Amino acid sequence: MAAFNLRGLLVLASCTSLTGLLPPKAPLVPRCSMPMALAPSPEPAEAFDELASLFEEPAAEADASAAHAEAAEEPASTRRKSRRKKAMIAVVGRPNVGKSTIANRLTQNFHEGGLVFNEAGVTRDRTYGEGFWGGHEFTVVDTGGIVFDDKEGEVFLPQIRQQAMLGIAEASSVLLVVDGQTGKTVLDEQISAFLRRQKVPVVLAVNKCESTVDGAMQAADFWSLGLGNPFPVSGLHGTGMGDVMDELIKPLPPPPEEGEGYDDATDELRVALLGRPNVGKSSLLNKLTGTERSIVSDEAGTTRDAIDQTVYNHGTKFTFVDTAGVRRAAKVRKGIEELMVRRSLKAGKRSDVCLLVIDATEGVSEQESRLARFIVESGRACVVLINKWDLVPNKDDALYRTSKKYLQKRLPQIAWAKSLYVSAKTGLRTSDVFDACREAAAQHRRRVSTAVMNEILEDGVRWQKPPATSTGRQGNIYYCAQVAKQPPTIAIFCNDPELFTGTYRRYLESHFRKALSFEGSPIRLLWRGRPRREVAPGAKSAKLD
Template identity: 50%
Template sequence: MALPIVAIIGRPNVGKSTLMNRLAQVQDAIVYDEPGVTRDRLYKRAFWRDREFLVVDTGGLVFGDDTEFLPLIRQQAMTALAESTAAIFVVDGQQGLNGADEEIAQWLREQSVPVLLAVNKCESVDQGMAQAAEFWSLGLGEPYAVSGIHGNGTGDLLDTLIEHLPSYDEIEENREIRVAIAGRPNVGKSSLLNAFVGENRSIVSPISGTTRDAIDMLVERDGKPYRLIDTAGIRKKKNVEYGPEFFGIHRAFRAIERSDVVLLVIDALDGVTEQDQKLAGRIADDGRACVVVVNKWDAVEKDSHTIYEFEQTLRSRLYFVEWSNLIFISAQTGQRVEKIFELIDAAAEQHKRRVSTSVINEVLEEATKWYSPPTTRQGRQGKIYYGTQVSSEPPAIALFVNDPKLFGDNYRRYVERQFRQALGFAGTPIRLMWRGKKLRDFERNSTVNRATKVK
């Protein structure tokens, strides 16, 4: 059984994202003094006592207004409530009760989900009870005076909440594969997420910057759970002003860091841009597995040679992730979308793969036979004594040599190619750590070992 979901519902600017950050004990949801910053459903993991659950933040709920994104935000809130085990209705204790709160309360009373009423912004413990008292009239039971900023009253709220949630022993959760969907604005990231889940999970709009936060969604394929993370479109730093977009891009980078696999979405009509190259470099530097997804392929005029020419150009420009798998899709029509999961599985498996020391040294022995380490003008030649894998995610191999300075970039790239040709590692970066070891120390240790064996 998946983790139970708790929806946070309320009108704009009552502090829903602040309360979510408090309950999840993180600072991931964007908090900014402007209506409409939160637009999609944002999921975060939370714990209280012996219970684990997901809290989902939603956009500010406004009935009777169909301007801009408000109808889409309403749909997102309704979808969040439909999949939730319980809900927290957040109101503003400083502003007091108003008509918008009464409309939302009436709608919530018609739902089958248990609802807890959180009167937020009650920073003063003494005044909090008085601020919360007027909300009894909403007919949703006891109003809990809380402060999302300081944490006042959230313990009492959570004590009541977990009575509606299954216990930890009742939850059977498999290891999720965390997949970040990254790319420039308007390349089709949100459309791809919607194609994966079969619903309008993310708001799709031609307006740049529609997705502002990293949006989590749990899906399952063939019994395997995947946590898909739609991220804000990442533009050039010089074009980004401080505000919601700045925070959204920061969250996108955080999503890449916490993922197992990154889907780097490329617009087939635009081709590979300079910003795509920078993103590819960021993915490689963070050590994440990667699948390059070329979207909008249905809109490209092509013949029998187009796909091969495009792939050759793409790989030459995305040299940072030349080891990644590549797929051409259309998120709008669903063309080849499901095949992406096969590439995700393959990349995730290679990302956490471990290889024995004996196999690594067999590859090194074969590589040095075909191409000996370089020799300096002074006659010093590089020597590789042995190698061993020291970590995974991504795979990291330590190579013990006489002097790392004797191995130039060309030879280091050659050794990496030999590892990839012999062992695979498709879809994941590998780290080669060249560690120096003075020859006399190595020989002395070898002499000691031989002497020990003789004894």
């Protein structure tokens, strides 16, 4: 990953033992560790020239190469159609001026938009959302706070700055957000000087101007930034945002003609990466999408918000969502980490397929078991990714079979999920993730006819009859039918659901799975009893007479 104002950045690897998925007597192979050295930051004027040179020509070359690779990967029938990408609006500024609040206001997505918390440096990666105004559909890019002078101990400042500059490079219009209550700062002037050197149009929004009386006076202080009319706005209440939106859409291309779309993907899948902190989720996202989409570091908890990136593979639109690492509930701190965990779980519920990422050098912990139960309860398709497989020594067929049995034993809830042994660092088998997700989603959306279902049910009951109670009551099954999909849901109609024990219910679920597979997808069995007939009081008295 290219980083700005950063020279001599070395990879920091912690020494961990290769345990968990290895045999009990496997030798411990330590991983190397090297110190990380940060070079002193150059002056802001030098940083401007360096950033501008890195994002003028290479950005166009990268877009051309990406478009060429995308066109070569898709079928000829898909390439003949024109694919139009939505224009992008980048929201930038120094830390803690309300950029995420403004971005959520632009997308009108306050519950699932950018993470908002009263703390500087909450947003680190780029987060995307969809907006609409004046007939224009566009993508809003929320970025982290830009700081040109690196501070000792602030490890993520160069990476956050790089993510913000990437957002500016791909934007059709930039919204610079400043704090009207704090007033103009030196950092605001530095960012404005950098943006004036760029070719992209810039709109200046003075946030936190809730007062209609003092708002204009607060905004007047920012005329000296040289970016034109400063608009007093309130991201919290939405005051003045209409004028800002009108200004932002002026440089955007005209809306598409009738019948013309923005993309022609034949199918769309939303895939969430779930796992404990520091298992390699962000590295996998970057490898799968072929971009430096997420910040990667050896420090646990680097990713804070749900980061999504779209990639096309053989006519299918994959939207991968990188989530924050989920720790045990007892270790989750109140505040920003609690919001991070909630966002991660919500992203998992909204996805079509969940990729459960496990560190091959550490094995399966109790937290992976909890996440597996969460995936089953949410009814999501699942693929298990054992990452960092390149660090496991002496790999052979025996070790592979042993690790497969180990996974089935430690994660019985998702024994039906396909497992892939991958390496985000070397790219080992990462290309197989697309096919695995596609197959799991197909099983998740599968529907089976009622006739086939009842043949399988009849065969299962013939092999093992329902149990009887101590009083002689026998459970009777009449018929079944698939009543829903995503996940496949089977309703079984019987005389009394209470007569069927958990053991027999698991037997029938296993029987359906053996006959129909449903690999990669959970299935649900709904037991429906026959309603008891009630005798009217008048009819009973007539019989007695």
